[in-house]
Amino acid sequence: MTHSAGSEPSTRTERPSTPRTIIEPSRETPVCRETEVLVVGGGPAGVAAAVAAARNGADTTLIERYNHLGGMATGGLVILIPHMSAGTAEQEVAGICQEIVDRLDAMGGARHPNRKLLGSADRNVIKKLEHYHDFVVDDRVRMSVIVDPELLKCVLNDMIEESGVKLFLHSWGTKALVDSNTVTGAIFESKSGRQAILSQRSIDCTGDGDIFASAGSEFEGAVDHSLRSGMLAVVFRLGEVDYLQFSNFRQSEPETYKGIMDEIRAIGGFPLLPIATHRDDQVWVNNWVPGNDCLNVEHLTSAEVRVRKVMRKAHEILKRKMPGFEKSFLLDTASQIGTRGSRRLLGEHMVTAEELRMGVVYQDTIAAIPRFTQNVSVHTPNRSIPYRALVPRLTENLLVAGRCFSSDVIANDVLNLIPFCVQMGEAAGTAAALSLADGVSPRGLNYQKLQRRLLEQGAWLPREIRRSLTAAESVPTLFGQ
Ligand SMILES: Cc1cc2nc3c(=O)[nH]c(=O)nc-3n(C[C@H](O)[C@H](O)[C@H](O)COP(=O)(O)OP(=O)(O)OC[C@H]3O[C@@H](n4cnc5c(N)ncnc54)[C@H](O)[C@@H]3O)c2cc1C
Numbered sequence: 001m002t003h004s005a006g007s008e009p010s011t012r013t014e015r016p017s018t019p020r021t022i023i024e025p026s027r028e029t030p031v032c033r034e035t036e037v038l039v040v041g042g043g044p045a046g047v048a049a050a051v052a053a054a055r056n057g058a059d060t061t062l063i064e065r066y067n068h069l070g071g072m073a074t075g076g077l078v079i080l081i082p083h084m085s086a087g088t089a090e091q092e093v094a095g096i097c098q099e100i101v102d103r104l105d106a107m108g109g110a111r112h113p114n115r116k117l118l119g120s121a122d123r124n125v126i127k128k129l130e131h132y133h134d135f136v137v138d139d140r141v142r143m144s145v146i147v148d149p150e151l152l153k154c155v156l157n158d159m160i161e162e163s164g165v166k167l168f169l170h171s172w173g174t175k176a177l178v179d180s181n182t183v184t185g186a187i188f189e190s191k192s193g194r195q196a197i198l199s200q201r202s203i204d205c206t207g208d209g210d211i212f213a214s215a216g217s218e219f220e221g222a223v224d225h226s227l228r229s230g231m232l233a234v235v236f237r238l239g240e241v242d243y244l245q246f247s248n249f250r251q252s253e254p255e256t257y258k259g260i261m262d263e264i265r266a267i268g269g270f271p272l273l274p275i276a277t278h279r280d281d282q283v284w285v286n287n288w289v290p291g292n293d294c295l296n297v298e299h300l301t302s303a304e305v306r307v308r309k310v311m312r313k314a315h316e317i318l319k320r321k322m323p324g325f326e327k328s329f330l331l332d333t334a335s336q337i338g339t340r341g342s343r344r345l346l347g348e349h350m351v352t353a354e355e356l357r358m359g360v361v362y363q364d365t366i367a368a369i370p371r372f373t374q375n376v377s378v379h380t381p382n383r384s385i386p387y388r389a390l391v392p393r394l395t396e397n398l399l400v401a402g403r404c405f406s407s408d409v410i411a412n413d414v415l416n417l418i419p420f421c422v423q424m425g426e427a428a429g430t431a432a433a434l435s436l437a438d439g440v441s442p443r444g445l446n447y448q449k450l451q452r453r454l455l456e457q458g459a460w461l462p463r464e465i466r467r468s469l470t471a472a473e474s475v476p477t478l479f480g481q
Contacts, residue, residue: 029187031196033166035061037432038199040173040186043071044418045402046205047156048096048425049432053203054163056433056453061197062165063188065172066336069156071207073418074149075336077235077284079277080133081147081418086370087140089119093370095459097422100155101145109151111278117141131247132276137372146278173206176215182396183215201432201442202398205425208295209343209404217392218346221295222409229341229413231270231288232299234307238315239331243280246324260321267317268310274318274325282331285311287338294339304337340403341413347406348443349388356411361462362386364447366431366454367423368462369415384462385415387447390428399442401428423459430454 037053039046042064050062072078081101084093091098104110113135117125120141129135134144160167170190177185177196185198204211209219223230250257265271270290274283289307292299311333318325349362361384369383389406390399400406401424403416431450435442438449448469451461455469 027194029194029196031198032192033061034198035059035166036199036436037061037201037203037429038063038186038197039203039205039429040188040211041071041205041207041402042069042156042160042167042169043205043207043402043421044073045207045421045425045428046071046203047160048422049203049205049399049401049429050165051096051159051163052426052429052457053201053433054165054429055457056430056437058201058433058436060163060165060429061168061199062160063168063171063173063186063197065170067169068153069160070149070152072336072338073147074153074156075334076233076338077149077237077332077334078286078338078418079147079149079152079284080144080275082134082144083137083370083372083417084143084145084419085118086372087119087138087142091115091118091143092368092460093143093419093423095423095454095457096426097419098458099159100152100422103155103158104145104147104151107151107155109148109155109278110145111276112143112145113141115143118143131244142370146276148278173211174214176202176211176398178215178395181216181394183211183398186211200397200436203425203428203432204398204400204404205402205428207339207342207403209345209400212345212392212395212398212400212404213343215392215395215398217395217398219343219404220346220409221343223293223341224409224413225290227341227409227413228288229409229416231290231340232292232294232303233287233289233338233340234304234311234334235284235286235338236311236333237277237282237284237331238274238318238325238328239282240327240329241274241281241283242324243276243283244324246274246283246322247276249323257322260317263321264314264317267313268306270310272310272314285314294337294342300337308333340416341409343404344409344412345389345400345404345406346393347389347400348391348393349386349406351385351389351405351407351411351415353408353410353414356383356414359383361464362388363465363468364388364451365461365465366390366427366447366450367420368460369420383415385420385424387427387431387445387450390424390431391443396441396443399428399432401425426457426459427454430457
């Protein structure tokens with residue numbers, strides 16, 4: 001049943017068989033800004049995209065729905081940036097991701113292995129570092145970074161401000177503006193009302209693909225609830241913990257530790273896992289709540305309520321039974337719910353689990369993925385993400401970066417980690433600015449020009465890509481061939 005806004009809804013008591021709808025009156029929406037590049041979503045991908053676009057000369061605007069930048073890495077309390085290297089002395093993830101770490105280091109806001117130790121298999125070194133998640137993998141030291149989420153918010157603000165990006169916080173991007181199949185901006189809602197921003201290039205970094213979905217781009221929505229990306233979370237932190245006492249206990253008495261964790265899992269039927277923070281007197285508690293859809297507001301609501309209930313019982317057990325937690329207290333809960341998997345773009349190329357297994361390095365690689373074994377069925381020495389996975393198939397002047405990039409459900413589960421989202425963001429922002437400067441659409445951009453610029457900016461790309469760039473004179477785009 002439809003009715004116009006303003007008319008009284010029917011008072012019938014029987015349930016309508018189809019959802020009722022209303023038709024809103026048409027309205028004039030003020031244009032508050034015209035910009036060259038509009039980035040929607042200020043998480044790891046969005047900040048990198050905005051900074052890269054602005055540094056490459058584009059007038060850039062970033063809108064973010066919450067009061068801070070960083071997305072899951074700050075508001076979600078997901079404070080581990082893992083796998084920036086693969087267990088050798090070389091560090092593959094660099095560029096803006098490394099800049100963030102350097103800035104945090106200068107403030108005492110990051111914990112990670114000393115760079116000189118990367119690749120080490122020295123038992124004494126390993127013994128000290130293996131207390132910390134992903135600092136040691138397969139008996140080798142690798143670059144993984146634990147961040148202070150509050151200082152990270154400050155670092156990201158600084159980077160946005162210094163690069164000259166116009167920032168709107170408290171601004172929820174609700175709808176792409178589309179002319180035929182070309183995105184021309186977006187509408188957002190805030191305390192100032194409903195406003196529009198017109199843009200020449202737009203980048204969807206909402207994590208959920210809100211902009212490409214409303215632009216009519218093709219996407220896949222199905223998540224696999226047996227994978228981590230199919231589960232929600234409400235992360236929380238506990239203070240006044242003795243983390244090293246806890247970690248030593250976990251190593252020396254694995255059976256007792258497992259018994260306590262099983263008891264905690266039984267409370268709500270899902271696991272909760274204490275993980276190290278940048279300080280040894282705190283932990284963050286990750287969790288995996290199954291059976292929810294992160295695009296369903298009722299699921300989001302019930303997960304928020306359910307996890308907080310479970311959290312209090314789990315904390316009681318930790319205090320009573322887990323060495324190191326006796327004096328602990330609830331420090332905080334995440335200000336934004338943890339959403340791992342959502343809409344995935346159908347781009348010019350979809351990264352698949354099979355490609356990860358084969359170890360494909362695409363000729364248009366824009367992100368290097370160090371080997372790691374998050375999903376044991378996908379274990380290869382070489383992984384990468386191509387530029388084409390950021391380019392929608394049918395929509396023009398739109399790029400997509402972060403966890404909603406074009407990938408199948410398993411590849412997404414493996415590749416949607418923070419360091420890889422930052423690399424995608426840096427590539428998308430750079431591509432948007434280069435495509436403007438060259439007067440071509442993002443689809444028509446010479447991908448080797450993009451790769452060269454990424455290397456100049458300090459990014460790392462696989463050896464075969466660097467070799468091909470030295471050899472190449474002029475290269476066509478990958479599209480329309
Ligand atoms: C509980 C949990 C644990 C995880 N553990 C790890 C881990 O240990 N290490 C790791 O690397 N990764 C981990 N991940 C995955 C990782 O955090 C995400 O995949 C990554 O943060 C995605 O980055 P993003 O920028 O694409 O999206 P997000 O981090 O989700 O950022 C999206 C941003 O867009 C904003 N936004 C969304 N919609 C709109 C809109 N319509 N208008 C305006 N703004 C909008 C959001 O507020 C947010 O700031 C974990 C994820 C979860 C949930």
